[in-house]
Amino acid sequence: MSRTFPERAFAAASDLGEKPREECGVFGVVGHPEAAWITYQGLFALQHRGQESAGIVSSDGRSFYQHRGMGLVGTVFRGGNLEHLRGHLAVGHNRYSTAGSSTLQNAQPFVAQYARGPIAVAHNGNFVNAFQLRRKMESEGQIFVTTSDTEVFAHLIGASPARSLEDRIVDALREIRGAYSLLCMSPRLLVAVRDPSGFRPLWMGQLEGAILFASETCALDAVDATIEREVEPGEMVLVSLSEGGPQVHSFRLPLFERRAHCIFELLYLARADSVVFGESVALKRLAFGRQLAREAPAEADLVTGIPDSANMAALGYAQESGIPFQFALARNQYVGRTFIEPQQRMREKQVGMKLNPIRDVVAGRRIVLVDDSLMRGTTMRKLVKRIRNAGATEVHVRIAAPPTRYPCFYGVDFPTKTELIASDHTLEEIRRYIRADSLGYLSIQGMLTCVKEPATYCTACFSGRYPLEFEGQDIQQLSFDFSHNRDRN
């Protein structure tokens, strides 16, 4: 049963950047002598899914070895930190999170000891009833050391009366609702689970006899693994390490929800070279761009996309419209987490530090500028101005997605509703704000015509129709309560 999210919940969301950001990428290896190294490489390829912290836990069949840190994968594992992560099993995690809780404590994989030994959990997604579960556990005497819902899941595993880890996981998942692609590791076992709705992607691969799991196929490509298949929605895959190599067993979770793949993975989150939900991300973006050209045509001299993520959609728009594609914006490849922004005055200039119009390309031209989403509109507003300053005569903004009006509760970190410009402004108001000559979005309907199975997607951020029941106060109260604990480790 789905329902519209109550208005009051919006106020609790934190102040965010212009673009939506997913919370996580996960990677796991069973049965490889360089498990941690491969996990490191896999996380590197999944860096776009989370840049705040990274961590790897490995196992040599008896002990866990772990390292976690704030920052990019390459930074966290600098200086020999990988060499200590011994063993043939490993799970890794990239994390993005909101400011208040972006602390080392929350860095994953989460490691705990329960009655049957140590366990490591790497989680991509969001449990919608984590808050209620946590409150209930607290009232029953449990204590919590992080603000992440992954700890709630670990508590449920610990509390299960079952003996085996897999049964405990099933018990835990019976309690939980939400979006998740989970990797759970005990010293000799890796368990991969994907929620019944299939919100987030999760893939399985093989490399030199080892079994691998990754959020996206691009990570399996990066380590030269063979891509096997997607873990099915509602599937649990157990891989144990025996002497003959990894043993794989697959189970169906006794949980049922309608499919609800996150369409934002196709639009923006996943890397272009990945396949998710059985679709080529690159080709879908091309198709979104083509459909956009049909729905929102423009008279112009050239089409360009905001690099790199909107390039494919821009090319599709160009192909369908017949207007030539051009590279009209140069991107500073080095802008990233290292750029210091000490003062508001500097922040103002940051668009210019990232993107610069190529004067001789845009001067005297009418431009179609394609982007893959429009959240607050402030960056676009500055960019349109810069393009005009560089001599463009007209700037027609086209968004290769529908207007983003609602927050996500399944693991994507959007600006709040009040910050989402499309939540309470008309098309014309937005156009005027960003100072474009015209503005066009893709329709939800049009977007869905581009995918093979439209009914299997979640479009809540566009439509407000949330596929999974949840308690509205979760997010709000969670973020309030846990803010008591501000860590700077």
Added chain:
Amino acid sequence: MSRTFPERAFAAASDLGEKPREECGVFGVVGHPEAAWITYQGLFALQHRGQESAGIVSSDGRSFYQHRGMGLVGTVFRGGNLEHLRGHLAVGHNRYSTAGSSTLQNAQPFVAQYARGPIAVAHNGNFVNAFQLRRKMESEGQIFVTTSDTEVFAHLIGASPARSLEDRIVDALREIRGAYSLLCMSPRLLVAVRDPSGFRPLWMGQLEGAILFASETCALDAVDATIEREVEPGEMVLVSLSEGGPQVHSFRLPLFERRAHCIFELLYLARADSVVFGESVALKRLAFGRQLAREAPAEADLVTGIPDSANMAALGYAQESGIPFQFALARNQYVGRTFIEPQQRMREKQVGMKLNPIRDVVAGRRIVLVDDSLMRGTTMRKLVKRIRNAGATEVHVRIAAPPTRYPCFYGVDFPTKTELIASDHTLEEIRRYIRADSLGYLSIQGMLTCVKEPATYCTACFSGRYPLEFEGQDIQQLSFDFSHNRDRN
């Protein structure tokens, strides 16, 4: 009821350095606008009680602010880390621990959220039944994220059915046995507790209207506080922050054990300028040295002590024996944690890096060399050789403590029994091993004649008579199980 510790437990202890090391120092402040700063200074003065990690948690009455790190206090709080620790309450902790678990996860204060909000716990001591409690909790479904017994305590607080923090603490302490000086902080309350035996010291002071707690008086002196009194064995002091300033309430715990002050605090652990258990540490060491001179006289030209800790005892020996006191060993003040020891070959030389005999003082002389303890004997063996090489004609080693034969389970980290040279060697064997011309120890009886109330002390490490019942397998199993989880954060 006391009993001798079973032999098999000794095997589990880890490989340690030459000297015993205490686990912790604690410091707390209620009601000062610079609470974290004062705590930082207090921890600095308690640095000798733990050098592996340090941490401070502060509270502004609503939120916690925390920072923890590996290393010395000055290193952990370098670079502005203190400035973020806002509020009028703070607790801090210095930690020493054995190699296996010396990880950031175990750094204290331990912070968790339970049903009634966040709590921070700083703990000096050791719970002797922590292992059983943890096993029981795990079997009931609880999970653990550290290997420290402080987490067990936090779980007990969470699990208590009582409403107030103080009642929950009492409930928790009913379950626990052992040595502890604890500081527990909630957003507006600091609770200080000392175990009924009074194993570890804990002091109370005042500074500019604020209430302070510290493991030793030297930390109160360091911040120019007024020393109020020792927290009594079995006492719980509550300090809440009201508008009129800190409110202090004292309670007696409903727990009873005979007094068992750690005599090692007087012999070695506490700083010379502290007062612990109502005794001046400096004057006791002088007295131990005098008593040693009576029990183990020597014919010699000069008396010297191993700097800095044995200086007082050496002076006492000199005063009583009439043999002149001299400074015969120069100490490199910079040797500490920063010295790299990359190869065994270098390690061999480390005695020379630390201590160097003053040739013109020792040459041609008969030396009485006083130390405050003798654990393995390997360092002493090297030192005696160096002193002879510098020209001393005789070296008479005198230890201002009885032979250390048994491990401590109340918070002091000794070498294992098999490594304690006195556990299975005669006086003559030890003398021959360290190549001294003669060797003398203080007797237990003689040591106790130097203190005001001999019956109130624990001498288990010398006598094997453990004042507090405990389960022998604790340490062994604990260290085994938790070694599954090796962290390098």
Added chain:
Amino acid sequence: MSRTFPERAFAAASDLGEKPREECGVFGVVGHPEAAWITYQGLFALQHRGQESAGIVSSDGRSFYQHRGMGLVGTVFRGGNLEHLRGHLAVGHNRYSTAGSSTLQNAQPFVAQYARGPIAVAHNGNFVNAFQLRRKMESEGQIFVTTSDTEVFAHLIGASPARSLEDRIVDALREIRGAYSLLCMSPRLLVAVRDPSGFRPLWMGQLEGAILFASETCALDAVDATIEREVEPGEMVLVSLSEGGPQVHSFRLPLFERRAHCIFELLYLARADSVVFGESVALKRLAFGRQLAREAPAEADLVTGIPDSANMAALGYAQESGIPFQFALARNQYVGRTFIEPQQRMREKQVGMKLNPIRDVVAGRRIVLVDDSLMRGTTMRKLVKRIRNAGATEVHVRIAAPPTRYPCFYGVDFPTKTELIASDHTLEEIRRYIRADSLGYLSIQGMLTCVKEPATYCTACFSGRYPLEFEGQDIQQLSFDFSHNRDRN
């Protein structure tokens, strides 16, 4: 007078990566209260010109303030290092250098004190007679602390009998031959100089009354400055800071050489949005691609470029050939200096970490793969294989530049001649090595038809015709001698 570079010199060049790399970017500000901040931003936009070290020296009219470090601009100036760089003048520098001398000592700007005070020099280019000059100075008694030719220049300034800095600079430049865009700063004066051949670009801009200099226009754009003009080949611009603001004076150096703009700036080095030598870099790359399509056509289903630098040329090829342009390779934006490469085995995989073919785009297709240069061919060989593995039926490699056969002595860091695959292999041999179905280069002639003034360009790396006389043994001996001094600061 130009001549061919002697063969034996090639042996001395160091082992380098696949791509040519320029040595430096420079940036300068006179007359702005946030001079260092603006310089920092400018260097950020010039990061592509050098990633090994960065530095800024500022002046408040009396004292210099400086900070230099190894790594990217954002890393070097992390943590408040900028705040100490006071004053209204600043010069900054990004550096790339070969392995042997990539040390902090060599990081620029180079600061020294001569008879008339301190001076800071930031240098982009290469003096071809630096070695002879240095040897001569050494034989006359001078000492050197770096291995960079910038120090030679500073020595010449110090040794000049002239009084004013500008006259000393002219004296120094009379001694020197080579490629240079130099910024020299004394406490109240900034002098910008460009060599008479105009090898390297150098631009002048204005911002809020301040005068700015930058290697490329993209850096002026990044700080929202107005682009004024290129500093002319053989021009010296003096900007002094008076009370009324910066005073600008321009002089013509009494040195004459024929124009020899580095064509590699257009092909590869400069950022696409920059204008250099009066040409739009982006449009030139488009034109090179078009010309390439004319000279080396292919039968194929799609054209793609190696991102980001070859995208423009690929688009030009597509436009001219009528074969559709596509994005066929996904780039990991996070691959950079942070990726650990601990073992050869990992290094092998690095192509896969950087670039991944988009399976559904290339499968079953005949691909034209456009790159902007081909040095050793090893990376291309791996990439072609990956594209075939992803299902491409044919891979036609097209290089939007002529074959690179000769090293550069004017500031671009190429592989050695023996490593340049085109230096001693035929087209067919190269094609077979990289396993392409066909291979085509742009002709020198064809390349030059794309620019406005073909005669003003240096094409030495393609033709071996070096526009400026130099002593062949320079590079060889220099790199040999200075290798005595290996620093790890």
Added chain:
Amino acid sequence: MSRTFPERAFAAASDLGEKPREECGVFGVVGHPEAAWITYQGLFALQHRGQESAGIVSSDGRSFYQHRGMGLVGTVFRGGNLEHLRGHLAVGHNRYSTAGSSTLQNAQPFVAQYARGPIAVAHNGNFVNAFQLRRKMESEGQIFVTTSDTEVFAHLIGASPARSLEDRIVDALREIRGAYSLLCMSPRLLVAVRDPSGFRPLWMGQLEGAILFASETCALDAVDATIEREVEPGEMVLVSLSEGGPQVHSFRLPLFERRAHCIFELLYLARADSVVFGESVALKRLAFGRQLAREAPAEADLVTGIPDSANMAALGYAQESGIPFQFALARNQYVGRTFIEPQQRMREKQVGMKLNPIRDVVAGRRIVLVDDSLMRGTTMRKLVKRIRNAGATEVHVRIAAPPTRYPCFYGVDFPTKTELIASDHTLEEIRRYIRADSLGYLSIQGMLTCVKEPATYCTACFSGRYPLEFEGQDIQQLSFDFSHNRDRN
């Protein structure tokens, strides 16, 4: 010829801490496979001679390998920095310097390349005519990159017309006047030189066939080397590395000055276990204390010294006076460079962080408090107050040195004359300022009776009689001019 230092020069000295600090310690090794490791250990033992920066340069006979950094030896060479310092020769340096020039640039050894190859110079001392020489060289066209006089020396070596390094060194030393113990290394040769006056100590030792040099014998002891002899004043020792091992040649410099050993080495600078100028430092301090007791007796209950440096003198005072020696002050061994001092308010407390009176020792007692020097008096003033607060009835301050009234120009970094309390205050004024019950100094005459050859000592800081001619404006102008160049590397 000696003369009194002109008053105006005092104004230029920089603001310093309470205690005098020497500039440097040097260490060198020829002919050992672990030359850099041994040098590291030697520098560790010489850490008390300089804590601001440290550096080692090694040579494998062809190339130099070097690492320098700010901070303590253990910090600078953390993390594998030593492993790259290959070869059988090494020179190392600890540096202390005044605030303005405490930069990485000035960290030694100074490395430069001159006509005959690379050279490394480690220098302990001060050239009194460095400023004039530098001005002259600058006017002749030379440039300088540091503010240290070591660079002046390197320039002189470069400028010498001689062929061999040793002849060049002699040429350089002919130009220079001052205090120096120098180690100069070329790829296969180490040259040790001590100035004709013998201001600073320099020792020679042997270890496993290798020749070692060190500022003090304690460093030779620390590496278990055999102490050979002092390098003589005016002696130059050449050690070259041939196949048969190190070859030693000794020469007498053609320079003549009267002996002028720095008496401050005995009083304060050298470590107690060192022998310098043929005297045991420990025994001299004992003798100074005894003489002090004769010259400035007191009626008191106990004698104590400020740890650690004044302990020996206090013991001597006690022995001579018959008043019992006691340890009355506890020192926090961890106070050092890591203590953060963010605000003035905290700085006020720092005496309390370092030293704490032992209440039960001092209460009700009359104390003789012995220190080894009194510079500004501010620390002593606070300490006397703390001792009184701890209950002492009388505090009699005794300084085991004469009043320090004049700055040092031979390598010891004193407070300025205006800050030296004894320079313009009477004994009674000082006593009142520090709030002591009585105050006594050692007389210059009395001090000199304690050493074997009184005529060979420099007592300029007490008497104002400078043994070596120098130009008064040196220091002043030097520190002014070079302040143009403030580096934060």
